[in-house]
Amino acid sequence: MSMRRQGFAAAAAFAVFSSAAFADSPNLGRLATPEEIAAWDIGVGPDGAGLPPGGGAPKQGEAIFAAKCAACHGEKGAGKPNDTLVGGRGTLVGDQAPVKTVGSFWPYATTIFDYVRRAMPLNEPKSLTSDEVYAVVAYILQLNGVIDENEVINAQTLPKIQMPNREGFVIFARGK
Incomplete structure (x- = not known):
């Protein structure tokens, strides 16, 4: 038998025997239910698509940040x-080391909401209510001088916030 035929025969035998082995598997896992998928389908786009109802102000966010965020990100987001969540403006250009923070690097306020909502606090992700996320994001934006201390953010106002580095990213065409 030629090498090519031996290889084909070995591959066919492997396919037959591995199919039989899979048929006898413990059948672990199952399809996720629509409710389970919906619980994790919480993405928010740069345009605000997917933002939930609710809202918050920096003053509310300050208390939540102190209780749930400061242990990891320092007082007032100092790291x-x-x-570090605050500072760094102007460090992305020139010879100095860039300091990538919410105020210096992130292009969309909605991305901050999305990240905080799904990943924070680190020890208990997805535990904040929508109002708490809005408030914490408002506080972080206020610390960075993006909004004032009396501004309330919600699904209508958050996408309109112009982040300092919104135009700092270069769009390039991938290989053609």
């Missing part, structure tokens, strides 16, 4: 032990 340590995790990422």
Whole structure:
């Protein structure tokens, strides 16, 4: 038998035997229900698509941040032990080391909402209510000088916020 035929025969035998092995598998797992999928289908786009009802102001966010965020991000988002959230404006150009924070780097306020909502606090992701997320995001934006301390953000106002680095990204065409 030629090498090519031996290879084909081996592949066919593997397919037959592995199919039989899979048929005898413990049948672990199941399809997710529509309710389970909906619970995780919480993405928010740069245009605000997917933002939930609710709202919050920096003052409300300050208390939530102190209780649930400051242990990782420091007082007023100054950093340590995790990422610094405040400052860094003007450091993305020139010879100095860039400081990538919410105020210096992130292009969309809605992206901050999306990230906080699905990933924070680190030890209890997805535990904040929509109002708490809006409030924490408002507080972080206020600390970065993006909004004032009396501004309330919600699904209508958040997408309209112009982040300082909105135009700082270069769009390029991938290979043709």
